[in-house]
Amino acid sequence: MAAATSPLDVPEGRKSRTRGRLQLILILLVTLGPMILATSMYKLNFWVPEGRSYHGVMIGNGQSRADIGIQAQDERWQLLVSTPDACTEDCQQLVYLARQIQVGLGRDASRASHALAIATPVIGDYQALLEREYPQLQRYPLDADRYRTKVVEPGAQLWIVDPHGNLVLRYDAKVKGKHVLDDLRHLLKLSNIG
Incomplete structure (x- = not known):
């Protein structure tokens, strides 16, 4: 007799595709995130340190x-x-x-x-x-x-x-x-x- 499948069971191919997409999104966030944050900080002038290391x-x-x-x-x-x-x-x-x-x-x-x-x-x-x-x-x-x-x-x-x-x-x-x-x-x- 065939085992009953639950609606929560996801086929193995779909799981690996979903995992691959999440990994791609994570890689993009790790590489592009700091650049986007730095550009936003510069353009919008937030979280900019007040201290400086020069005197003039x-x-x-x-x-x-x-x-x-x-x-x-x-x-x-x-x-x-x-x-x-x-x-x-x-x-x-x-x-x-x-x-x-x-x-x-x-x-x-x-x-x-x-x-x-x-x-x-x-x-x-x-x-x-x-x-x-x-x-x-x-x-x-x-x-x-x-x-x-x-x-x-x-x-x-x-x-x-x-x-x-x-x-x-x-x-x-x-x-x-x-x-x-x-x-x-x-x-x-x-x-x-x-």
């Missing part, structure tokens, strides 16, 4: 030196001091700080340079000081009108610029040199360029 203002919009009115070429990381006016005390302090930070890099000092971008020519005693004390300081002309339309912060600024000329971080004249040095060391450690 991150420039994440792809601006370059040329975008803020500075025409320059350097294939190293750069500590760039900029001011649309004369190089006053704040600017001079940042120029000094940029050189000290480059020296503070130690064996990585050759991967970075320091520069000054200014709209008006440096004259007088400070010009003589720059020539005597800062022989490696690169100097660039600055388009003051373009600079003022792109940079809303007044006064002298210190920038970390990557080897491609992209602005990475910005600091005002009150920055502590240790913070900039820590940020630049971190960038050099992560970077394969420059």
Whole structure:
């Protein structure tokens, strides 16, 4: 006599097909799920950590030196001091700080340079000081009108610029040199360029 089949009994072929579909869905969730979650977090700005590991203002919009009115070429990381006016005390302090930070890099000092971008020519005693004390300081002309339309912060600024000329971080004249040095060391450690 044939055994009675229960309505709960599922044929073996259908079980394996169902199991295969569940495995496929699970594989897709495991591989695509994190990408979908990360994209959603970025686009919808949720679960984004508030902490950060840098001290300056991150420039994440792809601006370059040329975008803020500075025409320059350097294939190293750069500590760039900029001011649309004369190089006053704040600017001079940042120029000094940029050189000290480059020296503070130690064996990585050759991967970075320091520069000054200014709209008006440096004259007088400070010009003589720059020539005597800062022989490696690169100097660039600055388009003051373009600079003022792109940079809303007044006064002298210190920038970390990557080897491609992209602005990475910005600091005002009150920055502590240790913070900039820590940020630049971190960038050099992560970077394969420059």
